[in-house]
Amino acid sequence: MKKRYVLTFAPEVVNTPLTYNLIKDYDIKVNILNAYISPGKQGKLAIEMESADENINRGLEYIRENGVKCVPLVKKIGFREELCVHCGSCTAVCFTGALTMDRQTWELHFDHEKCVICELCTFACPLKLFEIDFVE
């Protein structure tokens, strides 16, 4: 199965090759979606992990043991949907197809599973309804 997480690294673990270990020791396919790492500061990494449930759970345990915070990616995307006017501006930049217009109702549809938190929608939305708690 596939699961998406945002990992937050404390400055002291930024140099640990956690991704490598996840792949090698836990047999997890890791797809890096977005990353923000600056030397001496907290780092953030958005990843998709694909493997058997057991492997993913063990991998998460390993990451947490190393002092890395691990939050499901969906919780990092804030969308104030109730204020949306369904203009469609955000769909112009959403290359993964997470944000699409329903061609019948012309309502915006947001498929969290497809979002890679590229952050383009946060700029494209004229009402500024998207907030991504990724880069602090």
Add this chain to the structure above:
Amino acid sequence: MSVKKTYSEINDKIKQGKAVVLTAEEVSKMAEELSPADIVKKVDVVTTATFGPMCSSGAFINFGHSDPPIRMSRATLNDVPVCTGLAAVDAYIGATEESQYDRKYGGAHVIEELIAGKDVRLKASAPGTHCYPRKEIETDINKGSVNEIFMFNPRNAYQNYGVAVNSSKSTKYTYMGTLLPNFGNANFSTSGELSPLLNDPFLRTIGIGTRIFLGGAQGFVAWNGTQFNTSKPRNDYGIPECNAATIAVTGDLKKMSPDFIKAAYFERYGVSIFIGIGIPVPVLDEDMAKAVSIRNSQIETTIMDYGIDGHPSLGMINYEELQSGIINLSGKKVRTAPLSSINKARIIAGELKKWILDNEFSITEPVQLFPENTSLNSLK
């Protein structure tokens, strides 16, 4: 003999609850099976609508006098400068004017907050005169505290608008939204067959004095809009090939709803405002029946390259293709995105239809039609 109807005949039917009112989408669907000659017999009024960003918008306000009185020469609302070059406590707040402290907050946001009934902070200064001795004032105002506040938008509801693409190597941040490099997307901003001025392309029924839906209240067409242009080439259905006619509209902001006026900020462009407009088009005769029958496949517009100065044309495309989500641009599949809300436009067309059916809204014959044979001047 073909059917002809007058405005007063249609209004009588509205009063008697006998008028047949359809939205522009409903009549376009009907036109797949019925001819204009049939439609003029069946349908009396067609409701059209749009809900898109329209920068050329704003509101006149009369704040009321203070004691002692002030003749404001500089004023801000929530730190957004307003135009005070009018009488003592009259002002105009433009939608795109930016706050002195926050580029992403502007006149549009102040207007939306006023419509929502919120307090906004007025700060004003003046040199002081014998009859207006006061030099400064700072106080809260809201739509209940001011004498008049009416929207007056010099240019709204463009008749057609070009599609924006970007051939360059870098992202362009424009009033047509974010344009990704190498033709990464194509943005369009007209509600197609629902759009008001596309359902009356020669402006036979929309003119000065036409009663309309404006921001959730009844408003009026005040004048032809700025940059009003009737000289654009037209296709076989009378549709101009890109932006052409416009309308200036006015209405009582105190009666409007924040559901139909929304402040916007376009990245690295600035503040703008979504305006909800609905216009009833009376089906007076077969020609008007043909006009309101227009379908997305018959409405064409120009593709413009915002990656090159002067935005050169890259050809024509119709709204059926644009609304499908993907267009073919010189062999490349390009994703399309709307900037005006078709969903909201539908709600407005439906709301206006309901007003007419409930006999709360009558149609108006223009007091005067718009000028003909106009074209645009440019700065030297």
